[in-house]
Amino acid sequence: MTPTTADLKNQYAAFKAENPKSRIRDAAAQLGVSEAELVATSIGDTVTRLDGDFREVLKQVPTLGYVMALTRNDSVVHERKGEYKDVSFNGHVGLVLGEDIDLRLFMMHWKYGFAVSENGRQSLQFFAGDGEAVHKIYLTDQSNQVAYDTLVTTFRAADQSEELPIEPSPEAAVVAADDSIDVAAFQQGWLDLQDTHEFFGLLRKHNVARLQAMRLAPKGHAIPTTMEAVKQVFARVSETALSIMIFVSSRGSIQIHTGPVHKLVPMGPWFNVLDPQFNLHLREDHVASAWVVKKPTADGVVTSLELFDAAGNQIALIFGKRKPGIPEQQAWRDVVAEFAE
Incomplete structure (x- = not known):
């Protein structure tokens, strides 16, 4: 040592x-x-x-x-x-597709x-x-x-030393200037989306950062809202037992909760969901901006709430429960329209 x-x-x-x-x-x-x-x-x-x-x-x-x-x-x-359940890998990208534990894994990290x-x-x-x-x-x-x-x-390593070579953290990506982007082409690409999974490719194609995309979105497709409005959405979801999807990412994993949320507990700067199978602990004071985002798909418009920190990093992504081939729940659209738009 x-x-x-x-x-x-x-x-x-x-x-x-x-x-x-x-x-x-x-x-x-x-x-x-x-x-x-x-x-x-x-x-x-x-x-x-x-x-x-x-x-x-x-x-x-x-x-x-x-x-x-x-x-x-x-x-x-x-x-x-x-x-x-259903753990699988395609190269360094993995999936866990259980009913309760739903993950996207990026093993290169x-x-x-x-x-x-x-x-x-x-x-x-x-x-x-x-x-x-x-x-x-x-x-x-x-x-x-x-x-x-x-x-x-x-899987116990032969080397049980406490020495741990640490690499430098990756530098934040440089965000291109708005005037360097073909905004009209980007907006048309947004309007032509057929699946929400195409959105990441659209951002890469036009060299647009995720928060920047909110500013450059087609009219009516990214609407600024507030954390207070997001909490009101959660409250209504809790009251009605509406099933939603909550995505949270680290560098190596995206974890998804699908289902209702019930027990909402604010505690200092934290907004918490404290249910038997699902807990969420969100630092409200880290939410610098929140957006209602609408993306066209082959199944109709899909509505999400997207939360960002002051550096433009996405904190969390919230949808109504849905699967490809099935239109978005009208009840989810109504709740978002009532409180967040």
Whole structure:
């Protein structure tokens, strides 16, 4: 253990003693290091370093049974309980298509993996090369402990050192000037969309950033709204048990909740959904802008709420529940029109 690692271990222990309720991501930010580096300080104690192809690890996760999947970014935490089902990969892109746990995985960003035991909770935690968390999987009381132990043994790294080479974080993409973009062509491309999944390709084709697209959208297709309006939408959704879809992304994962939301609990700067199978923790004060976004598809217009932080990063994306080939629920359109437009 190098002095640097020893110093960090001591600093983290002191921080936890002074801030017992602080989460590890916040501790990392306060100490000026990555979350993965803090996790690594407990290798050999409560942490086991994992190795190998993490796609193969994920193919074994269904054996764990009922677990909790967690994906987060700086502004929102998305926690969904259920089983990993229909796990598949096409190169470095993966899918988990269970009824409860629904994920899109980008494995090129998965660099480090650990099995972690903390405060009686066991988990598998995965990080990008810069040490930022991309996805975590927590055992529940209903999980298969024997399968978890087998998985950890199978993928246990030969190297259990606490040293963790950390790469620089990727630089933020440079946003092209509005006047460098063929806005008319971009707007026509938007109007010609046949599927919401085509939107990302449209942005890349015209070199348009996602928040920039809100400004440059065809008239009536990106309408500014507020976080207060979004909360009113959630309240009505809760009252009516309307099924919605909530997308939250890290660099290596998109996690989707599909279904109703019931228990809404504001707590300080956090807006929370606290349901038995689904929890959402959203920092309201991070929402710098919110938009009602309308995209044409072969099945009719699809309406979403999109939240962005001050740097233009997307925090979360909210739709009414739908599947390709099925028009959007009119009830969802009505709720959005009533409170957010």
